[in-house]
Amino acid sequence: MNNKNSNSDILVIGAGIAGIEASLMLSKSDRKVHLIEKNSYTGGMSIKFEEVFSNMECSTCMISPKQQDLLQDKNINLIMLATVEDVKGSPGDFKVKIHKKPRYVDMDNCIGCTACFDPCPVSIKNEFEEGLSTRKAIYIPCAGALPNVPCIDTNNCLRFQGKDCQACQDACMFNAIDFNQKDEKIELNVEAIIVATGYKLFDPNNTPHYGYKKINDVYTALEFERLYASNGPTQGKIQLKNGKTPKSGAIIHCIGRDKQGYCSSVCCMYSLKFNHYLKSKIPEIQIFELYTDLCIPGKSHQKFYEKIKQTGTTLIRATDIKITQQGQKIAITHTDEKGKKRNIIVDMVILSPAIVPNTDASQLANILGITCDDLGFYKEENQNISSVVTPKPGVFIVGCSQGPKNIQETVSQANAAVGKILSASQEGING
Amino acid sequence: MDRKIGVYICECGPNIAEKIDIDKVIKAVSPLDDVSIATRYKLLCSEQGKKFLEEQIKKNGLTHLVVAACSPRDHQHTFMTICENAGINPFLFQLANIREQCAWITENKEEATNKAIRLTKAAIGRVRYHVPLEKKEIESNPDVLVIGGGIAGMEASLHLASPQRKIYLVEKTSQLGGVVTNLEKTFPDMQSCPKIIQDKIDQVTNNDNIKVYTNCEVTEILGFFGNFEGTVTQNNNEDKTTVGFNVGAVVLATGCALFDPTDDPNYGYGKFDNVITALEFEKMNLAGNIRLKNGKTPKSVAIIHCVGRDKKGYCSEICCMYSIKFVRYLQNKIPEIKISNFYTDLCLPEKSYQKFYEQSRGKKNDFIRIDSIKITNPGNKLTITHNDEQGNKKSHGVDMVILSPALEPSVDTKKLAEFTRISQDDEGFFAEEHEKLGPVTTSTEGVYIAGCAQGPKSIQNTLIQAEAVAGKILSSLIPGKKIEPEVKVAHISESFCIGCKTCLTVCSYGVITFDSTKKVCVANEVICRGCGNCVAACPSGAASLKHFTFNQLRQELKEAVL
Numbered sequence: 002m003n004n005k006n007s008n009s010d011i012l013v014i015g016a017g018i019a020g021i022e023a024s025l026m027l028s029k030s031d032r033k034v035h036l037i038e039k040n041s042y043t044g045g046m047s048i049k050f051e052e053v054f055s056n057m058e059c060s061t062c063m064i065s066p067k068q069q070d071l072l073q074d075k076n077i078n079l080i081m082l083a084t085v086e087d088v089k090g091s092p093g094d095f096k097v098k099i100h101k102k103p104r105y106v107d108m109d110n111c112i113g114c115t116a117c118f119d120p121c122p123v124s125i126k127n128e129f130e131e132g133l134s135t136r137k138a139i140y141i142p143c144a145g146a147l148p149n150v151p152c153i154d155t156n157n158c159l160r161f162q163g164k165d166c167q168a169c170q171d172a173c174m175f176n177a178i179d180f181n182q183k184d185e186k187i188e189l190n191v192e193a194i195i196v197a198t199g200y201k202l203f204d205p206n207n208t209p210h211y212g213y214k215k216i217n218d219v220y221t222a223l224e225f226e227r228l229y230a231s232n233g234p235t236q237g238k239i240q241l242k243n244g245k246t247p248k249s250g251a252i253i254h255c256i257g258r259d260k261q262g263y264c265s266s267v268c269c270m271y272s273l274k275f276n277h278y279l280k281s282k283i284p285e286i287q288i289f290e291l292y293t294d295l296c297i298p299g300k301s302h303q304k305f306y307e308k309i310k311q312t313g314t315t316l317i318r319a320t321d322i323k324i325t326q327q328g329q330k331i332a333i334t335h336t337d338e339k340g341k342k343r344n345i346i347v348d349m350v351i352l353s354p355a356i357v358p359n360t361d362a363s364q365l366a367n368i369l370g371i372t373c374d375d376l377g378f379y380k381e382e383n384q385n386i387s388s389v390v391t392p393k394p395g396v397f398i399v400g401c402s403q404g405p406k407n408i409q410e411t412v413s414q415a416n417a418a419v420g421k422i423l424s425a426s427q428e429g430i431n432g
Numbered sequence: 433m434d435r436k437i438g439v440y441i442c443e444c445g446p447n448i449a450e451k452i453d454i455d456k457v458i459k460a461v462s463p464l465d466d467v468s469i470a471t472r473y474k475l476l477c478s479e480q481g482k483k484f485l486e487e488q489i490k491k492n493g494l495t496h497l498v499v500a501a502c503s504p505r506d507h508q509h510t511f512m513t514i515c516e517n518a519g520i521n522p523f524l525f526q527l528a529n530i531r532e533q534c535a536w537i538t539e540n541k542e543e544a545t546n547k548a549i550r551l552t553k554a555a556i557g558r559v560r561y562h563v564p565l566e567k568k569e570i571e572s573n574p575d576v577l578v579i580g581g582g583i584a585g586m587e588a589s590l591h592l593a594s595p596q597r598k599i600y601l602v603e604k605t606s607q608l609g610g611v612v613t614n615l616e617k618t619f620p621d622m623q624s625c626p627k628i629i630q631d632k633i634d635q636v637t638n639n640d641n642i643k644v645y646t647n648c649e650v651t652e653i654l655g656f657f658g659n660f661e662g663t664v665t666q667n668n669n670e671d672k673t674t675v676g677f678n679v680g681a682v683v684l685a686t687g688c689a690l691f692d693p694t695d696d697p698n699y700g701y702g703k704f705d706n707v708i709t710a711l712e713f714e715k716m717n718l719a720g721n722i723r724l725k726n727g728k729t730p731k732s733v734a735i736i737h738c739v740g741r742d743k744k745g746y747c748s749e750i751c752c753m754y755s756i757k758f759v760r761y762l763q764n765k766i767p768e769i770k771i772s773n774f775y776t777d778l779c780l781p782e783k784s785y786q787k788f789y790e791q792s793r794g795k796k797n798d799f800i801r802i803d804s805i806k807i808t809n810p811g812n813k814l815t816i817t818h819n820d821e822q823g824n825k826k827s828h829g830v831d832m833v834i835l836s837p838a839l840e841p842s843v844d845t846k847k848l849a850e851f852t853r854i855s856q857d858d859e860g861f862f863a864e865e866h867e868k869l870g871p872v873t874t875s876t877e878g879v880y881i882a883g884c885a886q887g888p889k890s891i892q893n894t895l896i897q898a899e900a901v902a903g904k905i906l907s908s909l910i911p912g913k914k915i916e917p918e919v920k921v922a923h924i925s926e927s928f929c930i931g932c933k934t935c936l937t938v939c940s941y942g943v944i945t946f947d948s949t950k951k952v953c954v955a956n957e958v959i960c961r962g963c964g965n966c967v968a969a970c971p972s973g974a975a976s977l978k979h980f981t982f983n984q985l986r987q988e989l990k991e992a993v994l
Contacts, residue, residue: 022869030907056867063868065505073509085703112475112502114447174445175475266781295777298749300859300887301867307745338801339822378782383891385623387899404783408868410893415898416872420591420903427594427906 010035011422012097014085014190014365017045018408021067022415028076030423035189036071037099038081040141042151042213043068045199047408049129049223049306051230051237052276053166055305061145061232063377067249068147080187081371082152087228088194092395097189105153106139108233111177113149115141124159127234134234138316139169139178144232153178173222193395193422197415200401203257211256211352212324217242218329219324219350223272229278239282244251247286247348250279251333253322254292257355265356266406269296273309280312289345291319291335299407317343321356324350356405366432389418396419436468437493437556442483442501444531449474453534453545457500460549464556468492482514489518492927496520496559500528500552508807518769521564523919523979528555550992558988563703565978569914570958572658573680574903577602579650579848582610583891584883584898585685586632591902593641596911600677602645602664604844608633609783610687616718616889619757620788621761626718628891637955645675648775649844653682653851656959658876658915680909681878683850683901684862691740691837697737699835700807704814706730709835710754729766732829735759736805737775746859750886751836752779752789758834758918759792772798773827774805774818781888807833836903839888852879853942861887872900875940877959920979921960922967924953928974935966936974948970 010041011027015019016038028181047053050060071077080101087098121137136142138158141151153169160180170178184374202223205213212219218241220228228240241247252272258264272290279286297306310316316343319335326332330346337343358377366373370392374380379398381388388404389397397418400411439461443449454472461468469492476499489587490646496518499511502900512522536543547989560656574597578585581603589599600823607613609632615625636642645664651674652663658680666673689825690711692703701707708716715721724730734753741747755773762769780786804819809815813829822828841860849856854874855861862881865873873879880901883894909915920944924935929952936944936953943960945954955966955975968974976982 018869026903026907030910055869058868067869109479112444112447114445120574121652159603175478209964251920263783263786264780276893294779296779296781298747298779298781298888300857300861303741326950339824374783378783383623384621385628385893385895386617388892389899391877405783410896411869412869413871413893413896416900416903417896418899419907420899420901423906424591424899424902427596 004353007427008094009033010189010191011191012037012095012194013197014194014401015045015402016043016071016079016081016199017197017400018047018064018067019199019411019415020045020069020195021064022412023195023197023419024077024161025070025074026066026416026419028074028220028424031424032076035191036075036077036079037083037085038079039084040142041080041082041104042146043071044147045083046089048143048146048335049230050226051209051233051278052274053408055299055301057277065145065147067327068070072148077378085365085368093192093233095191095395097191097194099187099189100130100188101185101257103184104150105155105169105180105182106151106180107177107179108148109137110149111150112175113141113401115151116174116192117151117169117172117178118370120172122168123157123159124167126152130227130234131221132329133224133227145229182408192370192426193397193401194420195397195415195418196402197361197363197399198359198372198402200356200405201359203357205260205354207260208257210323211253212350213229214353216324216326216350218247218331218348218381219352222268222275222351222353223350225278227277229420235239237282239279241348246283249287249289249347250330250351250352251289251291251345251347252351252428253278253333254290254353255355256352257357258293261355261357261376263355263405264294264296266298267356267405269406270299272350272351273297273306275311275353276314276349287347288314289333289347290314291322291333292316293318293320299409324332335388356401367397370394371396371398378402386423387417387420389414435466435493435496435560436494437466437496437559439467439490439498439500439552439556440476440488441470441472441530442481442553442976443472443474443500443933444502444535445475448501448535450532451544452530452548453541453542456545457530457548457552457631459551462557464553466496466560467495468855469624476501477510481935482510485511486518488723489515489520493525496562497525498528498552498555498559499525500530500548500555502531503529503533511958517596521566522844523565524559524562526562528552554988554992557991558984561981561984561987562979565599565919567916567919569916570658571679572909572915574909574911574915575600575677575679576661576681576683576731577650577653577662577669577677577679577685578685580610580687580883580885581605581608581644581646581684582685582687582883583612583629583632584687584885584894585610585683585686586636587895588637588683588685588882588901589852589897590632590639590904591899593639593971595611595641599643599678600645600662600664601642601643602648602650604649605666606647608636608644612891613710614714614718616761616845617757619753620784621702621897622757622760623714646921650848650851654726656956657876658682658909665704681880683880683882683905684848684852684880685884685898686783686885688839688861688888689842693714693746693835693837694738695743696740698806699736700809700814700833701835704807704809706814706831707835710751710758710836711849713834717765717932722762722765724831728963730769732770732772732830733762733832733834734774734814734828734837735834736816738838739835741776744838744840744859746838746888747779748839749779749781750888750890751838753785755834755836756789758794763792763794763797768796770796772800772830773814774802774816775802777802778803781822819892835860839884841854842885852876854879859887861885872897872904877943879908918960918962920962920965920977921957922975923957924955924970925974925976926950926952926968928972929953929976930972932971934969934971938965942967
């Protein structure tokens with residue numbers, strides 16, 4: 002079993018839930034896995050959520066055991082702060098070049114005590130928290146991030162801007178800070194490649210009528226997730242920019258759907274979940290959900306919707322939505338399903354934007370020799386053969402990089418890509 | 433042999449050393465029975481620290497190890513490995529979490545120290561009664577029983593079969609293919625279903641490693657992951673021939689049924705001519721014969737979405753899309769036909785679906801949102817009465833009505849769930865192990881679900897689940913490789929058991945059976961996951977969990993709280 006040559010190694014790109022799931026399965030079948038992650042932490046988008054629909058399980062609690070397994074797995078070579086630069090060769094024998102940026106913190110020596118944070122004189126917006134809190138130039142994105150080892154952000158670190166600062170190094174008791182780490186070029190030889198690079202959210206700045214960034218207290222779904230998160234900027238306290246508790250809120254579905262030209266499949270459900278978030282923290286809050294078509298596929302999802310409806314939320318099928326500031330409050334004008342113009346006034350607005358391809362999706366597609374569809378997601382060869390198979394043999398696409406989907410479907414695709422790889426290499430099989 | 437317990441307290445650099453008076457902890461635990469050494473070290477998880485611990489165990493001839501340090505999430509695994517390397521059973525170890533649970537939660541050094549003393553004493557109290565647990569290995573059979581010869585069952589079989597792994601594919605009807613054999617085209621790319629399904633059938637029948645049993649039903653499944661025994665009975669002959677096989681895994685790919693519209697009299701199904709279901713329309717279309725009862729070609733058709741959704745309590749995910757596909761069929765075959773779609777919410781949840789919808793719209797094709805609907809048959813024309821969005825009552829006359837019913841669990845679901853000791857969800861489908869992370873695994877290890885048997889889904893998502901099942905089996909049931917069952921498992925004492933069967937009702941994994949001769953319950957340790965439900969429920973103290981015995985917990989609690 003263990004006499005596999007190096008060509009049975011697998012490259013997995015992206016250490017979100019899809020990449021983690023695929024890597025752990027491959028490791029279990031005695032494959033060596035190289036898991037590439039561009040960030041300094043694992044878990045991807047799913048660790049930003051406090052709870053997941055429809056059973057409202059704590060997302061971090063659900064995913065962190067997998068992240069722990071990953072870090073302890075001897076068959077998995079986790080390469081963080083890394084990107085794929087070049088892929089040559091053919092299935093069974095891909096030659097891959099990886100560029101790994103330095104963390105400047107030694108993974109073996111650091112124990113994650115965070116003593117280096119306080120002395121760092123830099124303070125900048127924490128992008129993991131959607132800019133709702135600040136971080137230092139040496140940082141972990143949030144409490145509980147795994148691996149629990151900080152990294153130095155050289156764009157903001159004084160030392161890397163030519164100043165004479167070594168405050169973090171002085172504070173570290175474990176000799177973990179190493180300013181001399183260098184960029185690395187890593188060359189790998191792999192049998193197959195799984196692409197699990199995820200997604201980003203549609204930027205509501207492209208739809209100015211929703212008032213995003215112009216009106217205080219108009220939040221995106223991700224900003225609101227962090228606002229509710231117990232390890233987030235407010236430790237889970239839902240508050241307005243002025244510190245007050247909102248008495249009313251509106252959740253607007255389908256942000257960017259028109260522009261993108263597709264339904265993102267998960268927004269209705271997570272928007273309904275936000276209802277639960279708001280009601281659980283502020284029981285007396287008045288909530289409006291403005292939607293176009295309720296898309297709640299999945300056997301357990303309608304039940305969740307019925308439960309939310311019973312909490313007294315006002316569901317409005319709305320079009321022509323426009324959001325403006327009205328004194329201290331926010332006005333939402335819209336046309337309801339009877340064709341009447343209406344206006345509601347709330348303290349807080351949450352926008353649920355479409356899932357869109359990652360910024361670097363097409364660049365990576367070029368490197369891998371695969372293509373993007375006309376929406377920018379990775380294109381499968383033929384949905385009726387398998388949505389994880391690309392026209393390039395040996396390269397598989399999973400999760401939201403292939404198209405918007407929920408965690409369950411993402412995990413299924415990750416399992417399926419592993420099925421494809423292991424099936425093709427069974428002895429006596431032509432694949 | 434005498435116990436010699438070593439207690440090692442990690443300073444964790446300043447993290448523990450500055451917040452806890454470690455010397456006081458050492459002083460408090462040193463005099464305890466069986467403690468042979470208690471000492472401190474600056475960082476036990478460092479390379480030097482690990483070497484130090486291993487040498488200490490050997491040098492001092494320790495029999496048990498207690499480490500007071502960080503959360504078990506961080507380094508339990510590290511220290512258990514050290515025990516193994518040093519030649520003591522890794523279960524003769526206990527970790528006291530004095531960092532996250534003491535040092536990091538208070539500025540009060542005295543309180544932190546007192547709690548650290550209690551937790552360390554509790555660990556010592558417990559480890560004293562630990563017993564060595566040995567990892568077991570059992571032989572496994574890599575073969576797979578696949579139930580259901582539709583597209584999911586065939587896709588899984590094709591990915592699993594190899595000269596080292598035989599597949600037994602059992603189909604209830606006389607032919608492979610399942611529901612897809614009734615369809616002309618897939619949505620959204622309108623590819624030929626007969627071609628897709630025939631290709632799969634050919635591959636399956638030509639594969640020497642797949643044995644197909646048509647006209648057969650599974651009548652019994654016994655055993656556990658790696659070692660199931662399945663019995664299959666022929667259902668078309670009188671003597672009911674049975675065949676048995678040994679397999680390592682079972683795949684349930686039994687598909688689904690359609691909601692019966694006669695259950696809702698508003699639709700007039702079964703009462704009026706030319707009110708047909710989606711499946712009847714698919715068959716009519718596949719036969720190239722879209723006709724009314726009187727043989728004429730329909731001039732107008734209504735397609736009604738969400739039939740049965742209210743009663744079932746869920747959205748079936750694919751009905752909007754296949755209803756729009758029907759628009760394509762009709763536009764293609766009867767270009768002048770007038771089509772009205774009556775829907776509640778359009779559910780178009782994949783990247784290419786909305787485009788398919790937009791491209792299917794046309795002048796002779798209405799999409800009408802309704803909140804209630806009734807079909808009547810005054811004269812010779814079907815009439816659809818509904819409320820529109822403004823709340824006004826409207827009616828339409830049409831020649832033909834196509835009902836798009838909800839998908840529901842197939843009739844065999846209950847029986848097969850019982851055979852395999854898995855549960856059904858509230859909707860009646862097979863329940864997956866975990867809504868998010870385990871869509872194709874179940875509470876019985878080695879039993880997998882794929883396709884609409886798990887819940888409504890498209891052909892594309894069905895294929896993905898079938899491939900996912902293949903991935904799960906190929907990565908865990910490897911020919912020639914033994915299976916390592918959980919070691920911290922339940923045991924039911926034969927002499928204490930009163931045969932009340934309480935444990936049977938709380939076990940989610942089908943571990944416990946009742947021995948009717950001895951009148952006692954028996955736990956199958958090979959499949960137990962160690963959840964402890966039976967232990968908590970047992971009224972006579974007969975059930976116990978290894979590594980969490982009453983005595984171990986009592987000793988731990990006594991030191992922690994008294």
